Amino acid sequence: MKAIVLDAHGGPQVLRHGELPEPVLKPDQVLVRVRACALNHLDLWVRGGIPGAHFPLPLVLGSDIAGEVVRVGELCTRVKPGMRVLLSPGLSCRQCAACVSGNDNLCRLYTLFGTGVNGGNAEFVSAPEYAVFPIPDQLAFEVAAAAPLVFLTAWHMLFGRAKLEPGEDVLVLAASSGVGMAAVQIARLFHCRVIATAGDEAKLAKALDLGADFVIDHYRQDISAEVKRITGKRGVDVVVEHVGAATWPKSMESLAAGGRVVTCGATTGYETALDLRYLFSKQQAVLGSYMGTLGELHRVLKFVFRGQLTPVVDKVFPISEIAEAHRYLETRKQFGKVVVVPWP
Ligand SMILES: [Zn+2]
Numbered sequence: 001m002k003a004i005v006l007d008a009h010g011g012p013q014v015l016r017h018g019e020l021p022e023p024v025l026k027p028d029q030v031l032v033r034v035r036a037c038a039l040n041h042l043d044l045w046v047r048g049g050i051p052g053a054h055f056p057l058p059l060v061l062g063s064d065i066a067g068e069v070v071r072v073g074e075l076c077t078r079v080k081p082g083m084r085v086l087l088s089p090g091l092s093c094r095q096c097a098a099c100v101s102g103n104d105n106l107c108r109l110y111t112l113f114g115t116g117v118n119g120g121n122a123e124f125v126s127a128p129e130y131a132v133f134p135i136p137d138q139l140a141f142e143v144a145a146a147a148p149l150v151f152l153t154a155w156h157m158l159f160g161r162a163k164l165e166p167g168e169d170v171l172v173l174a175a176s177s178g179v180g181m182a183a184v185q186i187a188r189l190f191h192c193r194v195i196a197t198a199g200d201e202a203k204l205a206k207a208l209d210l211g212a213d214f215v216i217d218h219y220r221q222d223i224s225a226e227v228k229r230i231t232g233k234r235g236v237d238v239v240v241e242h243v244g245a246a247t248w249p250k251s252m253e254s255l256a257a258g259g260r261v262v263t264c265g266a267t268t269g270y271e272t273a274l275d276l277r278y279l280f281s282k283q284q285a286v287l288g289s290y291m292g293t294l295g296e297l298h299r300v301l302k303f304v305f306r307g308q309l310t311p312v313v314d315k316v317f318p319i320s321e322i323a324e325a326h327r328y329l330e331t332r333k334q335f336g337k338v339v340v341v342p343w344p
Contacts, residue, residue, distance in 0.1 A: 002343050003122035004322050006059045009049030012323035012330075015121075020060070023118070023126035027075040030132055032085060035141035037120035037319075038064035039329050039338045040149055040178065041267065046115055047326065055115060062120030062340075063089040063112045065127075066135065066144035076129045086144045086301075087120075088131040089113055089152070090291050105156070105291045112149075112291070120145075121319060123342060130294070136305050146311035146337035147304045148297060150178035153264050154186055155300040156292030157240055162260040162285075164190065168237035171227055171254050172196045173218070173247055175207035176335040179264060181312050183240045184210045186300070189308060195230055197223060199332075206335045210312070224253035235259060245269030255284050262287040312336030319343060 003020045025031055043061045066086040072079055079085070092099050092107035099107050113119035113127075135144045157179075158164040170187040174180045175196035187194045188211035196212035198204045204215040216226045227236055235256035241247065244266030251261050252274070261284070278284065292300075303309040314334035317325040319342045329338050 001123040003060050003118075004319065006047060006055075006061055007057060009047065012047070012326040014047065015061075015322050015326065017320070020118075020122065022124055025071060025073045025126055027073040029073045029126045029128055030069050030076055030079050031071040032065065032067040032087065032125050032127060032132075033070050034062075034065055034120045034122060034125055034342050035067040036145035036316075036339050036341050037062040037066075038145040038149070038178075039325055039340065040064065041265070041329070042112070042149075043114065044326060044330060059114070060118035060120075060122045060125075061114040062122075063114040064145045064147070064149045065089075065113060065120035065125060066141040067120075067125075069132070070124065072129070079129050079132045079134075083132075084135050084137070084139075084141070084144075085132050086135050086148055087113065087125070087127050088133065088294055088297050089149045090294070090297075091117065091128065091131060092294075094130065102293055102295050104294050110291075121322060121340065121342075133297075133301060139305065142313055142316050142339045142341065143311050145339055146178075146313050147301065149291075150182045150337070151186070151300045151304060151309060151311070152292040152297045153179050153289070154182035154240070155296050157262045157264055157289040158183060158186055158238065160292060160296060161287040161289045162238045162262040164192065164238055166191045167193075169193045169195070169231055169234075169256070170238045170240065171223075171236040171251070172212070172240045173223075173243050173251065174198065175210065175212060175215075176203045176332075177242065178337050179242050180240070181210060181336045182309070184212050185309050188212075189303065195227060195236065203335055206312075218247070223247065223250040227254040231256070238262065242266075243268055245272045248272040252278065252284075255282070257282040258284070260285040260287055262289050264289045313339055315339070316341060
């Protein structure tokens with residue numbers, strides 16, 4: 001089968017257009033013909049290499065996958081050939097204490113398509129039956145592929161970690177990112193008041209279209225001063241963080257008493273300061289979040305399949321232009337998801 005193969009870490013030019021053997025199915029696995037695969041910043045990090053992290057090279061990238069089921073293993077009972085599906089990006093052992101408690105994203109063997117096993121930048125991918133979600137007929141593969149990773153991440157941040165309640169005030173940093181785009185919509189769906197930040201006029205307008213009640217230009221305005229103004233000096237209940245060192249102090253300053261900052265990333269730097277006086281006296285919480293559970297993926301996709309949450313697709317590239325797609329995502333010009341579609 002055709003595949004984009006990562007033999008060694010580096011820039012976009014290391015993505016090799018090659019051939020790999022078609023996956024050999026285990027009895028509990030299904031073979032999916034990939035019709036669309038969304039990019040995530042994770043693809044860029046894995047391609048470039050992450051200090052201290054090991055990836056099994058050669059590797060096929062791509063965590064967000066939608067396609068058609070071609071064949072199923074003999075132990076599969078639910079999934080049938082011909083089904084239009086998307087795949088859970090996360091995979092786990094299904095039998096450890098974390099997994100059977102419903103916390104599969106805490107499994108020691110938890111991994112993702114495109115990081116620990118071959119992902120969707122190929123003609124075919126094999127997946128365990130539990131990871132397969134049939135999609136509605138009217139949902140395009142490009143849109144379906146744009147959903148799982150970011151909507152799952154945002155859902156786990158807001159509900160699994162920050163215990164968001166209807167009506168609370170939420171600050172979403174970088175609404176143009178995949179996680180930001182998802183978090184704005186989810187918070188809005190649960191009748192929260194949403195303040196979103198973005199980096200230019202066009203993105204601010206799109207954030208308002210998505211359902212943000214207020215927007216802040218994070219390059220030209222002081223985030224916490226604006227939050228204080230909008231909330232009458234109170235601050236927000238939840239901050240959705242994934243920017244890191246560049247925004248962390250402003251995120252903490254934006255937080256109300258009893259508020260929670262939840263973070264799933266630190267693209268601008270890992271290290272920051274924390275003034276413990278405010279943390280304890282205002283009874284605030286700092287929460288880490290990574291992906292989400294399979295149960296949460298079922299819950300959030302229900303809203304996507306009903307059309308109540310909409311993955312925003314910024315641009316679709318043919319997979320022949322995979323390096324261009326990586327470069328485009330690196331520029332951060334996009335609003336929402338960048339998707340690649342495989343060979344015709
Ligand atoms: Zn496990």
